[in-house]
Amino acid sequence: MTQASQIEITAFDWVPPMARGHVRDLRPRWACEEMGLPYQTRLISAMNRPQWYYAEQPWGQVPFLRDGEVTVFESGATLLHLAEKTGKLMPQSGQGRADVQSWLLAAFNSVEPWYLQLLMIVFAGDEEWARLRKPAMLEFMAQRLGRLADAMGDREWLAGEFSIADIAMATVLRDTSGPDMVPLDRWPNLAAYLDRALARPAFQRALDAQFADFKTDAEAGV
């Protein structure tokens, strides 16, 4: 981008290969691409997180979004902000808006937390607690995905038209169906939904942009 944009997304300048393409700034990047909103990035170190950054983002995580004078943290809040700013990807009122907000919160509070637990188990490798706990957690995750599949039925998107709720849920499902987790093949409608979401050109542009921002290992000094 040659011209300064009003939207600035804070992202990491380097992450290990397994995390690339999965860092949460992907969500507002995807939303901006869908909305035709130009944005620029501000890159910080994930490995040596600057102390000043905690004053902007309480957990030191990304994304953090600046829109002119207004700042937003938490990827879910960045999605709400961008939808309200542009009037896109979330209806202005009525049942359509309620559906988008319900499914957005469902992704963040009722599906992603189970993925987080599974991720910590995967990270723990062969630690005893993780080995003991993994089967039950896989089953919890599968139960939740089964309920999601039932609720989804044969709809194209979660809430009418493609919305910020789909950006939230598809990024969760994409990670949940990763290696050592729960393959989506058991629920063909969910697998097809995820394929449909990830086939959107805006998703691919967001993904490419995240990758393009990472330094090489040599540049990052790792």
Add this chain to the structure above:
Amino acid sequence: MTQASQIEITAFDWVPPMARGHVRDLRPRWACEEMGLPYQTRLISAMNRPQWYYAEQPWGQVPFLRDGEVTVFESGATLLHLAEKTGKLMPQSGQGRADVQSWLLAAFNSVEPWYLQLLMIVFAGDEEWARLRKPAMLEFMAQRLGRLADAMGDREWLAGEFSIADIAMATVLRDTSGPDMVPLDRWPNLAAYLDRALARPAFQRALDAQFADFKTDAEAGV
């Protein structure tokens, strides 16, 4: 309530004593009390969850909110809906609105999920995985609360005036500081914040209303 209200909150008709006062319909009840919005409840069985309910609420959980013709699920989405409906507890625009949405999502996606993990460990009692995992999870939770305390500083509420973000965060902190979890005394500003929130008359009315809706054990047939 003698007159039919436009707002109907679905709640459980009975839960075990340890869960009473902690079921998530407390959140929209509290918001309605703060906003001066009358509401009525529709009670369902938590023990024998009606199959039809999953068509309304994908996980079979409460709350589910009906506002005239519009329905909302996920407690976070009910808070957004009620704030947008009334114009209360969330500014209409600008940094104030961004702050409320950021902190609301922070409560639901960055604090409550850690509490959920801790709760599952407490529920697991002396299962081996839980015994092995508990110290690390208590430490994760404490780290997160420490960051929250730093971000909070000496503010009265998370985002300017009392808001739906405080309803979200206070209900999480109240549970996280429960028995076998992380006492808030380590962070006097968080402890004082929680006390301030729970001292609000609207919270007490919401709590009383949740208790008043539970059947006796005999009535519930347990």
